Amino acid sequence: VNSDKPVVFIVDDDRDVRDSLRRLLTSVGLAAEVFDTAQAFLAARRADVPSCLVLDVRLPGLSGLDL
Amino acid sequence: VAVERAQAEEALHQAQAELARVTRVTTLGELTASIAHEVNQPLAAIIADASACLRWLAAERPDLDSIREALDSVVKDAERAAEVIVRIRALLSYSPVTREPCDLVDIVHDVLPLAGPELRRRGIVLETALAPDLPRVIGDRIQLQQVLLNLLVNAGEAMRETRPERRRVVVRSSAECRDGDVWAILAVEDAGAGFRELDEARLFEAFYTTKPGGLGMGLSISRSIVERHGGQLWGTSNPGRGATFHLALPGTR
Numbered sequence: 001v002n003s004d005k006p007v008v009f010i011v012d013d014d015r016d017v018r019d020s021l022r023r024l025l026t027s028v029g030l031a032a033e034v035f036d037t038a039q040a041f042l043a044a045r046r047a048d049v050p051s052c053l054v055l056d057v058r059l060p061g062l063s064g065l066d067l
Numbered sequence: 068v069a070v071e072r073a074q075a076e077e078a079l080h081q082a083q084a085e086l087a088r089v090t091r092v093t094t095l096g097e098l099t100a101s102i103a104h105e106v107n108q109p110l111a112a113i114i115a116d117a118s119a120c121l122r123w124l125a126a127e128r129p130d131l132d133s134i135r136e137a138l139d140s141v142v143k144d145a146e147r148a149a150e151v152i153v154r155i156r157a158l159l160s161y162s163p164v165t166r167e168p169c170d171l172v173d174i175v176h177d178v179l180p181l182a183g184p185e186l187r188r189r190g191i192v193l194e195t196a197l198a199p200d201l202p203r204v205i206g207d208r209i210q211l212q213q214v215l216l217n218l219l220v221n222a223g224e225a226m227r228e229t230r231p232e233r234r235r236v237v238v239r240s241s242a243e244c245r246d247g248d249v250w251a252i253l254a255v256e257d258a259g260a261g262f263r264e265l266d267e268a269r270l271f272e273a274f275y276t277t278k279p280g281g282l283g284m285g286l287s288i289s290r291s292i293v294e295r296h297g298g299q300l301w302g303t304s305n306p307g308r309g310a311t312f313h314l315a316l317p318g319t320r
Contacts, residue, residue: 014108014112016108016109016112016140016143016144016147017108017111017112017115019112019140020111020112020113020115020116020119020137020140020144021112021115023115023116023119023133023136023137023140024115024116024118024119026119026133027118027119027120027122027123027133028122058187058188060187060192
């Protein structure tokens, strides 16, 4: 992820949806990072706060609302 | 008299096939929300990818690698959505009852895309333990799919009150030798309410239901389908919690 671009984080367990969203965001010049579960997002979260989080509500394990 | 009897039997078979189809429609009706989601997801992905392609194409030097990746994904997602529709149409069709060699593992793979999303929606973990060398059985693929679909929907329903971390369905297949013949067996194991408070003998009766809004036809129709295939359908209580339903059909090896 290029650090000078705003980063959008995507958490969705549907791989097709996740990847297509990533491409859409990339096409408009944003950086995107994808995670398949809320736990993976929490584990990978760094000090910098995402500019935007696209979060699926229904996720295996920890739900989007729980997150 | 023989002719009249044959006509009556034919009429009965037609009525049974039509009743089976009506209960398939009812079962699919229960799955509408999750099936709609299952078609909507790839459609949303297609819209996002197509929009990305349009943006990339508008650039002075289009990023062809990205466009290709997105278009590959569009094709895959369209196929994914179409596959769901094909499976639904097959279950809803008026096609005549057939008797052809079927592989029960194929039946599992036919049904999981329809039942899986509903189980996931209910927070249920779905596991499979499928033996690779099951004997083939003779039967109507659609009706056998119907039986398994019904068992999976019931399993999901039975875990309505189960603690979220315990919600789990396991689909197992196995081969069993009975008096020198090989049978193919599918088992659907849940961790739900089980039979404790139910009259076990009534489970397969028509119009007996524990579901709010249920018709009570699912297990009754399923058992008659399985028996017309020369097989057996029965339920057992699990040692821990929940129940397992077993579908056994004679193999043709």
